[in-house]
Amino acid sequence: MDNLLESVASLFPDLEEMTDTLQRKIELLKSRKDDVDEKLQNVACRSGIKRKREVEEWLDNVENIKKMFETVEQQVQQSSGFRHVFTRQALAEQLERMTREVTELLDQSHFPSGVFLEVDESIDQLLLTSQPNGQAFQQNLNDIWTSLMDVSVASIGIYGMGGVGKTTLAKCVHDKLFKESTFSGDVYWVTVSQEFKICNLQSVIARELKINFTCENDEGKRAAQLFQAFKKKERFVLILDDVWKQIDTCKIGIPSKMEGSKLVITSRSEEVFIRMRCQKIIKVNTLSEQEALNLFWKTLDSDERSSEVEGICKKMVKGCGGLPLALITLAGSMRGVNGIHEWRDASERLKESCMKEEDMEIEVLPILLYSYQRLRDKRLQRCFLYCSLYPEDHLISRDVLIGNFISEELMERRLSWQAEVDQGHAILNQLVRACLLESDSDGKLKMHDLIREMAIGITKDNPRYLVKAGLHLKELPEEQEWAEDLDKVSLMCNSIEKILPGTSPKCPTLSTLILRRNPLRLIPDCFFTHMCGLRTLDLSETKIESLPNSISDLEKLKALFLKSCDELESVPSLEKLKELRYLELSSARIEKVPQGMESLTNLKRLSLLGYRLKMIPTGTLRRLAHLQHLQLPDHLDVPIKEVETLKQLQVLTCRLNSVRDLNRLINSRRNFKTLYFYDITVGSRERDILRERSGRAKFLYFGEKGLMKSSLDTDKNMLPQNIEYLCFHSSGLSGCLLDEFPTLSSARDLKKCQIMMEDKLECIMRLEEEQKSRGVPFQSLERLDLTELRNLIGLFKWEAVVAPLPPGTFSCLQSLDIYECGKMKKVFPQSLVHNFHNLEELYVVDCAQMEEIIEDDKNEGADITLPRLKVFCLSNLPQVKSICKGKMICDSIQHIWLGGIKNIKEFPLYLPLLDDGQLSHPPSLRTIAMKINAKxxxxxxxxxxxxxxxxxQHLVKFEFYGTYDVSSAQPHYF
Structure with a gap:
């Protein structure tokens, strides 16, 4: 029998390959969505333009298909093995259907009247960094597109000087390919940069192709594997951006002139394409004078148009030589300039800057330098130059960058951590507005390579930096490069495994040394001997096993970063490091806190999220009176008596033993600074995968036995006033949630609440004739997840027949998920529907005694309206007989998922009449999906x-195995 099943299995499609293909397309779709989101947000911020409804629907559809894929992917993983061959066949059919849907979304063929294109065009007219829609640009775009569609052209080169818009043009082609079905979404973008190695480039391409190398260190075998992966694609486009020298595509594993394949390359040098024998070479020229002036005014975003100002602008624009990067950067630096005198002064300063730098390599650099000088604020200049310490084309997290600004003391000192973070965001926003930093759709930042080149040029003098980040170095720079007057050295993201014995750079003024993300294992003890001025040492994400004892003598050290040093087992004494403010030891293998840590009385930030740490000596935390940021692992008992004495504490991650300790913590904060962010577990946490520890949440998790009290405890349970996320998981919650936590009546910031496996909980709130609560419970709640609550009878428990619900309760609720609540018979009554007018998603799944979704408590059979409902899912509800008595009016409904509700005789969805009197489905409705056995x-x-x-009927989809059925879906953790 087994052999028979194996033979049958061989006949079915490769499910894993289909999943990978669909995942890749969804990633492409996500990239497109992120791009649209970013553009729409930029426009909305500047002009107040709202998104069109069709675009909102497209964005929602993208999110829905992503969620569906996550469920199907889990099912694929669970169906491995030949015994699941028939299940896998059903899954294969689902994957095919989903692939078609994703392709439709990429093509945007379902948008009426080309609405998506209209939005893009309106955006391009308003974007500060939009593509120049000049005649030459459009001609280049048309030429590239014609070549892509030409079967005889396999390789296309785009060249031009730095800042002329090569990458912008390539990105435009990249985005346009997503709309085109010719290449089925097999479009890959890889940034190469000036310094690259074959193995690194192979790794980047492999990530794009979603493949893992079977032979990690053999470039030849890796190339063969990439070649085979490309050959499986019928048609594909590979875009290599920012190529500086000839690339041997065969050594990389890129097929040469394979039928259906296209290689697009951007470079500053035409010579690169000649050597690589590109069949089509296109030069990107600078803008015409009028196009340049238009781009300048568009970026400046100013109504100041006096004739004299226009004359000055023409001179300034002429000096930019038609380079879009120079125009955008210069205009960005001039935003907010008012009055003719300031314009004249700016023009003179620019002229002087260009005269001084006339010997610079590229004409645009003096203009970029002038934009830097116009910052004037020393804080902005220091923070801008710090960004050049990262590798070329590196995406930098805002949070990480701001943390560095704080630890490096590049900004003004503020009294609170939150105030410093706000200052950091303000500085970054100013740098983005000045067009010296670029921001992507996720908020991450990067420097254009020319702007980075300008910044590094500045730091060759004062302040003096040595920047060799991301250059694949295997050894430290030569001794002569370690000048005595160096201020900062960045060697991050290299391949340095060891520092040779005897190495001891003489850098007495060096303040910052960054060695993070190197496979570094050993540092000789003499290495730090002549770095007596060192203030910041970053060894994060290295393979260091032990630190040299000489670190103990760095008495001016203020920041020591050892995050994710997962081989680090020992740290020397820190007793003499009295100036230390920031100590990061997350994910290290240390079992004991470093010796002398109690002496670090100036410490502001301490992170000890190490899974092997056994204890924190009594009295240690009490002595760290200036702590603002404290992170401790969940497996350690927190000494609450010490934590509650920390007056300056503003960020806290830890586990507390009991709700009594939580009450003590909350009471103590009333006399001190408020906790801006916290991630606190009460009781034990068995499933640490519930959410990432970002350090930015206001999150409280009650785990197993978290609500247990002794017989002597009489205090009511308390919650922080500013709590945002609340989770209960087998904590012992009983009776009524609001009775257990009366302060929820005034929790105005609570956004998400999840309650899981609480066997004693009966309801969320009790309704009485005269409500005891003076506040409005759950007035800001957006998501409520209820999972495996065996005794839950409903959201509400009536103590009086006509008891009202306080106005505003649940008025912001967008998502209500109810899973495996066996005693619930109704979701909510018709009389309270108006409280749920913002509900967008309603899931009711596996509720054995559910009889009616919306109860007709008034016996009127009246219609009910849920004006924002988009997703409606009912699954495995064997006793349910009715959704509601009247019609359910939901003009915004998009997806209806049904399964296991066979006792329902009538589906109450309201169908509107068109102007001609014909019946129509709700305008937004896309699918009504159910299992095949529900037909x-x-x-x-x-x-x-x-x-x-x-x-x-044309919207109905019958599925074999739950593409739309969520009966086996897991709760949404946050």
């Missing part, structure tokens, strides 16, 4: 209008 039930449904079923 007979669907056919038997009664409809108030004889044509209703025909109107809806």
């Amino acid at each position: 007979k039930w669907w056919e038997s449904l009664e409809w108030p209008h004889h044509n209703a079923k025909n109107v809806l």
Whole structure:
């Protein structure tokens, strides 16, 4: 029998390959969505333009398909093995259907009247960094597109000087390919940069192709594996951006002139394409004078148009030589300039800057330098130059960058950590507005390579930096490069495994040394001997096993970063490091806190999230009176008596033993600074995968036995006033949630609440004739997840027949998920529907005694309206007989998922009438999905209008194995 099943299995499609293909397309779709989101946000911020409804629907559809894929991917993983061959066949059919849907979304063919293109065009007219829509640009775009569609052209080169817009043009092609079905979404973008190695480039391409190398260190075998992966694609486009020298595509594993393949390359040098024998070479020229002036005014975003100002602008624009980067950067630096005198002064300063730098390599650099000088604020200049310490084309997290600004003391000192973070965001926003930093859709930042080149040029003098980041170095720079007057050295993201014995750079003024993300294992003890001025040492993400004892003598050290040093087992004494403010030891293998840590009385930030740490000596935390940021692992008992004495504490990650300790912590904060962010576990946490520890949440998790109290405890349970996320998991929650935590009545910031496996909980709130609560419970709650609550009878428990719900309760709720709540018989009554007017998603799954979704408590059979409902899912509800008595009016409904509700005789969805009197489905409705075995039930449904079923039939999808069925879906953790 097993052999038979194996033979059958061999006949079915490769499910894993289909999943990978779909995942890649979804990643492409996500990239496109992120791009659209970013552009729309930029426009909305500047002009107040709102998104069109069709675009909102497209964005929602992208999110929905992503969620569906996550569920199917789990099912694929669970169906491995030949015994699941028939299940896998059903999954294969689902994957095919989803792939078609994703392709449709990429093509945007379902948008009426080309609405997406209209939005893009309106955006391009407003974006500060938009592509120059000049005649030459459009001609280049048309030439590239013609070549891509030409079967005889396999390779295209785009060249031009730095800052002329090569990458902008390539990105435009990249985005346009997503709309084109020719290449089925097999479009890959790889940034090469000036310094690259074959193995690194192979790794980047492999990530794009979603493959893992079977032979990690053999470039030849890796190339063969990449070649085979490309050959499996019928048609594909590979875009290599920012190529500086000839690349041997065969050594990389890129097919040469393979039918259906296209290689697009951007470079500053035409010579690169000649050597690589590109079949089509296109030069990107600078803008014409009028196009340059238009781009300048668009970026400046100013109504100041006096004739004299226009004359000055023309001179300034002429000096930019038609380079878009120079125009955008210069205009960005001039935003907010008012009055003719300031314009004249700016023009003179620019002229002087260009005269001084006339010997610079590229004409644009003096203009970029002038934009830097116009910052004037020393804080902005220091923070800008610090960004050059990162590798070329590196995406930098805002949070990480701001943390560095704080630890490096590049900004003004503020009294609180939150105030310093706000200052950091303000500085970054100013640098983005000045066009000296670029921001992507996720908020991450990067420097254009020319702007980085300008910044590094500045730091060759004062301040003096040595920057060799991301250059694949295997050894430290030569001794002569370690000048005595160096201020900062960045060697991050290299391949340095060891520092040779006897190495001891003479850098007495060096303040910052960054060696993070190197496979570094050993540092000789003499290495730090002549670095007596060192203030910041970053060894994060290295393979260091032990630190040299000489670190103990760096008495001016203020920041020591050892994050994710997962081989680090020992740290020398820190007793003499009295100036230390920041100590990061997360994910290290240390079992004991470093010796002398109690002496670090100036410490502001301490992170000890190490899974092997055994204890924190009594009295240690009490002595760290200036702590603002404290992170401790969940497996350690926190000494609450010490934590509650920390007056300056503003960020806290830890586990507390009991709700009594939580009450003590909350009470102590009333006399000190408020906790801006916290991630606190009460009780034990068995599933640490619930959420990432970002350090930015206001999150409280009650785990197993978290609500247990002794017989002597009489205090009521307390919650922080500013709590945002709340989770209960087998904590012992009983009776009524609001009775257990009365302060929820005034929790105005609570956004998400999840309650899981609480066997004693009966309801969320009790309704009485005279409400005891003076506040409005759950007034800001956006998401409520209820999972495996065996005794939950409902959201509400009535103590009086006509008890009202306080106005505003649940008024912000967008998502309500109810899973495996076996005693619930209704979700909420018709009389309270108006409280749920913002509900967008309603999931009711595996509730054995559910009888009616919306109870007709008034016995009127009146219609109900849920004006924002988009997703409606009912699954495995064997006792349910009715959704609601009247019609359910949901004009915004997009997806309906049904399964296991065979006792429902009538589906109450309201169908509107068109102007011609014809019946229509709700305008936003996309799918009505159910299992294939529900087909007979669907056919038997009664409809108030004889044509209703025909109107809806084209939206109905019957699935074999739950693409839309969420009966096996897991709760949404946050």
